[in-house]
Each structure stands twice: as C-alpha cells, then as structure tokens.
Amino acid sequence: MPNPFRASFGAVPPFLAGRDLVLDDFEAALDHGPGAEGRATLVMGARGTGKTVLLTEMEAIARDHDWQVVSLHTSAGSLLEEARTQAVEILRDLDPEATRFRATGGSVGSIASLHGEVVDQYGAPALSPASTLSRLTTLLGADTGLLFTLDEVQSVDLEHLAAFAQIYQDLVRAEQNVAFVGAGVGAGVRTLLDSPKTTFLRRARRVEIGMVDLGSAAAAIQATVAATEKSIDAAAAVRAAEISCGYPYLIQYVGAQTWAHAGDADEILLEDAEGAREGAIAQMATNVIEPALRSxxxxxxxxxxxxxxxxxxxxxxxxxxxxxxxxxxxxxxxxxxxxxxxxxxxxxxxxxxxxxxxxxxxxxxxxxxxxxxxxxxxxxxxxxxxxxxxx
Ligand SMILES: Nc1ncnc2c1ncn2[C@@H]1O[C@H](COP(=O)(O)OP(=O)(O)O)[C@@H](O)[C@H]1O
Ligand SMILES: [Mg+2]
Missing domain, CATH: 1.10.10.10 (Winged helix-like DNA-binding domain superfamily/Winged helix DNA-binding domain)
Structure with missing residues (x-):
C-alpha cells in the first residue's frame, strides 16, 4: 500500500491541518464581489509551514467557483510577461473570437489564389500585459473572476512587482473581478512592505501561518490513515502529532515514518510513532534548520x-x-x-x-x-x- 503522507515541499497533503478559517475567509471574499475585504491576501510564514500548499488550495477553491487562475512564479524573467502569457492561454480557451480566418493574397473571388491565414488576435503583435489582462477580466464579467497567485513574494524583483501592482490596482479601480494571493517568508515580506512601490500589498489582509495545534495535527494524521485500508491507534496519532510539534512539514514527515515503521501491519501502533522522533530531528536539521542557519x-x-x-x-x-x-x-x-x-x-x-x-x-x-x-x-x-x- 503506498504511503499516503506527502513529506515534500509544495506537495498537497491528503488532509490539511488547521487551515479551515483561512480558506473559509478566502472563499467568502470571492463571493463578496469586487473590492471586498480579503480580495488581496498575503500569507506569511516560515519554511515548511505550508504556504505553497495553501496557495494551491486557494487556487482550487477559485476554480471551483469558476474563476480563472494566473499563477505567477518569481523565478520567471518578467512577472508581467508571465501574466500576459497565461492570460493569453485563458483567452484563447474562452474567447470564440480569438482566432479568425483572414484571407490574404490574391483577388477576392478567385478561389485558387485565396490563401488562408489564421490570425490570433492575442498573438504577435502582442497586446500589452495591461490590455491583455483587462480584456480577459472584461470577458470574464461579473459572474466569475481572475485570481493571481504569487509564491515566494520575498524574492520578487521590486520593479517587476511594482509594475504588476500598477496593473492590478487599475483592474481593481475598474471594478473588475480580481483577487490576489501572495505568499512568502515573513522577514522578506515585511521588507517588501516597507517599499513605497508596494502599496497594494500593504493594504492586503495578512495571514500569518505557523504551527497548528496538536489536536488538529493528530486529527490530520488520523484522517490520512483512515482514508486507506489501515488504521491508527488513537495514542499513536497523538504521539505522532506531539513529535511533529504541529509543524506542517513534520506532520507529513512523522506521519510517513510512522506509516513505514508499521510495515505490513493493519494497525499503526504507539511504538511506530515513537520510532519517528530521531528521524524527524535529523530531517528538520537538514531540510529546514541548516538552510536557515547557513547565512x-x-x-x-x-x-x-x-x-x-x-x-x-x-x-x-x-x-x-x-x-x-x-x-x-x-x-x-x-x-x-x-x-x-x-x-x-x-x-x-x-x-x-x-x-x-x-x-x-x-x-x-x-x-x-x-x-x-x-x-x-x-x-x-x-x-x-x-x-x-x-x-
Ligand atoms: N495544513 C497542513 N497540514 C498538514 N500538512 C501540511 C499542511 N500544509 C503543508 N503541509 C505539508 O508541509 C510540507 C511543506 O508545505 P509547503 O507548502 O511546501 O510549505 P512552505 O511553502 O511554507 O515552505 C509539505 O510536505 C506539505 O504536504
Ligand atoms: Mg513554498
């Protein structure tokens, strides 16, 4: 039976511990129309607290509401060009007029010399990112909307962010149905917020995520196992949660180790959880603490x-x-x-x-x-x- 836990960065786990409130608030903001509070959100937290996973969940919620998603990555050369490219993809899917047939060459009426050419109105010569996004949000109308997500906000080029912010603010001002969620490590994000170029981020609702309470951690571990053919003893789930300290990355890692320790057994027991502690310490040191201490x-x-x-x-x-x-x-x-x-x-x-x-x-x-x-x-x-x- 495959191990159901997801102990790797960015991997969405089968059960999210302690994020109901944030996700409910986000969903409510989507329903409340343009300009609603919570339409712009900044998720802040240390490495391994589940920022990327939260962003992915929010994208899924938006799609459930028939929203479109432009998912931006700061490693991309230009934020705006990335936004434009993704918006073009969406437009091509949505806009029946996106491609039209244009007759070129030859004289009208002469079938033999009628060369067809498909013209893509969003292709070259390209519409600017601003026009493309505005075209897209207009087309989406009031019933649906466009969510932008931006992970690792703290590493974004400030000029790129400022240019994106300008366009986003224009869309908000035009009462288009847009939302924005950024995520990043707290220290870096706070530095960004100090810049005069990031006003829209300063107005965003800030959500600080960190460790979850041990009850939620135990419940997530319990539910993850319960969804398989195995079961886990209540004391084992609680012990695994204690070892995880409620730290999201460790919930998955300790869960996975506990599962592995039980081998072929149908029920996971306390001793299986107990055996996961040493590995958890070593794993934290290598994947989270040493990278943080190095610099x-x-x-x-x-x-x-x-x-x-x-x-x-x-x-x-x-x-x-x-x-x-x-x-x-x-x-x-x-x-x-x-x-x-x-x-x-x-x-x-x-x-x-x-x-x-x-x-x-x-x-x-x-x-x-x-x-x-x-x-x-x-x-x-x-x-x-x-x-x-x-x-
Ligand atoms: N709410 C949660 N409950 C349980 N596990 C989680 C939760 N959020 C994230 N995880 C797990 O934690 C690890 C790190 O998540 P990730 O989103 O990559 O963190 P970050 O982006 O903050 O570094 C992944 O293994 C993921 O499956
Ligand atoms: Mg991440």
Whole structure:
C-alpha cells in the first residue's frame, strides 16, 4: 500500500491541518464581489509551514467557483510577461473570437489564389500585459473572476512587482473581478512592505501561518490513515502529532515514518510513532534548520547559542548578561531573530525557539564544533544554570 503522507515541499497533503478559517475567509471574499475585504491576501510564514500548499488550495477553491487562475512564479524573467502569457492561454480557451480566418493574397473571388491565414488576435503583435489582462477580466464579467497567485513574494524583483501592482490596482479601480494571493517568508515580506512601490500589498489582509495545534495535527494524521485500508491507534496519532510539534512539514514527515515503521501491519501502533522522533530531528536539521542557519550572522547565532543554557524559555536579561552586552544591544538582535522567525516572544520578557528541534540542531552543531575547535564566540560553555534560569 503506498504511503499516503506527502513529506515534500509544495506537495498537497491528503488532509490539511488547521487551515479551515483561512480558506473559509478566502472563499467568502470571492463571493463578496469586487473590492471586498480579503480580495488581496498575503500569507506569511516560515519554511515548511505550508504556504505553497495553501496557495494551491486557494487556487482550487477559485476554480471551483469558476474563476480563472494566473499563477505567477518569481523565478520567471518578467512577472508581467508571465501574466500576459497565461492570460493569453485563458483567452484563447474562452474567447470564440480569438482566432479568425483572414484571407490574404490574391483577388477576392478567385478561389485558387485565396490563401488562408489564421490570425490570433492575442498573438504577435502582442497586446500589452495591461490590455491583455483587462480584456480577459472584461470577458470574464461579473459572474466569475481572475485570481493571481504569487509564491515566494520575498524574492520578487521590486520593479517587476511594482509594475504588476500598477496593473492590478487599475483592474481593481475598474471594478473588475480580481483577487490576489501572495505568499512568502515573513522577514522578506515585511521588507517588501516597507517599499513605497508596494502599496497594494500593504493594504492586503495578512495571514500569518505557523504551527497548528496538536489536536488538529493528530486529527490530520488520523484522517490520512483512515482514508486507506489501515488504521491508527488513537495514542499513536497523538504521539505522532506531539513529535511533529504541529509543524506542517513534520506532520507529513512523522506521519510517513510512522506509516513505514508499521510495515505490513493493519494497525499503526504507539511504538511506530515513537520510532519517528530521531528521524524527524535529523530531517528538520537538514531540510529546514541548516538552510536557515547557513547565512545567519555570527552575532545572531551567538544569541541563539546563549539561549541553549535554559531548558525552556530564556529571559532576555539573562541573554544580555551571557553575551556580555547592554540590554539595548540585546534587543536589536532579538528583533532580528524574531523577524527571521527563529525565535518568538514568550511570557514576561522571555524568548523561545520558534522552530521545532532548533535547540537540538544547535546542540548537535555545537557538539561538532567542540570536537574541531574550542568555542570561538563570546558564549561561555557553562552548562550549570544560575538562579534566574531556574524560574
Ligand atoms: N495544513 C497542513 N497540514 C498538514 N500538512 C501540511 C499542511 N500544509 C503543508 N503541509 C505539508 O508541509 C510540507 C511543506 O508545505 P509547503 O507548502 O511546501 O510549505 P512552505 O511553502 O511554507 O515552505 C509539505 O510536505 C506539505 O504536504
Ligand atoms: Mg513554498
């Protein structure tokens, strides 16, 4: 029996955990007509939280409502040209007048010399992206609409985005039935939002996605197995959810490992889930944490390492002491790491790691460094905890 879990980036899982609200809101916005709140949405979240999957789901909902979708990718040379090309494809499907027969050459009436040529009014000489999109939305009319999606917004060329924004805003102003959903990692998107060229993004509804609650994670794992011929013991589903920490990528990875561990057995048991933890830690390190830490400034890394001395949340005052820096300096790095989504604020002046198994990955990395060379940073390798840390 094939493994039903989808542990790879961009792969839509059989059951989505914890996204009902976002998707319902999106669906409602489609029904509410041009200019409705939520017609422009920005999905923000760390790698592996399910942004691409959410975008794909939103596209599916739009298609269910008979909308057309222009799905933009920032790797494309020009956003506008990509939009135009996709719009032309849709127009050719929809517009009965898109291709017409034009007689060329010869004199009228002379059958022998009548050469036919199919003229595609959207082909060369090309209509501009603006005219093409406007033609398309006009043709779609009020009963249906056009959804633009843009993944990895944070990597988009600012000039391209500005040019696209101009056209999108014109369509909105003309009361055309359009919607926009962008997705990207929070830090990059916030930088984009600071640019004067992205006004329409600033007005977009922001949806921050992250880890889902463990109940939803367990329910998704349970439902994924229940849709096959196997079953999963309730305690096993709960344990798998705990190991996943509700982090969407890990829900799939731990689910897949748990499934594999059960082999040919009809029922998946607690021990199958238990066996998935070590692999989950290693997988997170390779696929999510190491890529995130690779380009991290040394000072930020020291900050994270200073947090390792606590078993739970770290008091920011302690971090400043450990780093031997003033409180103001500490808070600069705190802000940057919050922006990177590597830490999150805890209760009463504390911070904690925001990615599951980040602590484990840092400890493992430090173990490797320690074998190679003594600690280079200002962080003391003290493992005993002071009185403040014990709170
Ligand atoms: N709501 C969800 N519930 C369960 N698994 C999910 C959910 N969203 C995404 N996933 C899984 O998480 C992984 C990462 O999803 P993806 O959309 O590529 O994340 P991102 O684009 O944020 O990096 C994929 O394996 C996907 O199947
Ligand atoms: Mg993605």
């Amino acid at each position: 991290l400034a040394a000072r930020k890394r020291e900050y994270l390492e200073a947090m390792l001395l606590d078993d739970g949340p770290s008091a920011v005052a302690d971090i400043a002491t450990r780093l031997g820096v003033a409180a103001g300096y500490q808070s600069v790095y705190r802000e940057r790491l919050l922006d990177d989504e590597l830490i999150r604020p805890g209760e009463r002046g504390t911070v904690e790691f925001a990615l599951p198994y980040l602590r484990e990955a840092l400890l493992a990395g430090r173990g490797r460094d320690a074998e190679a060379a003594p600690l280079a940073s200002g962080v003391r390798a003290r493992r005993t905890r002071g009185p403040r840390d014990r709170r």
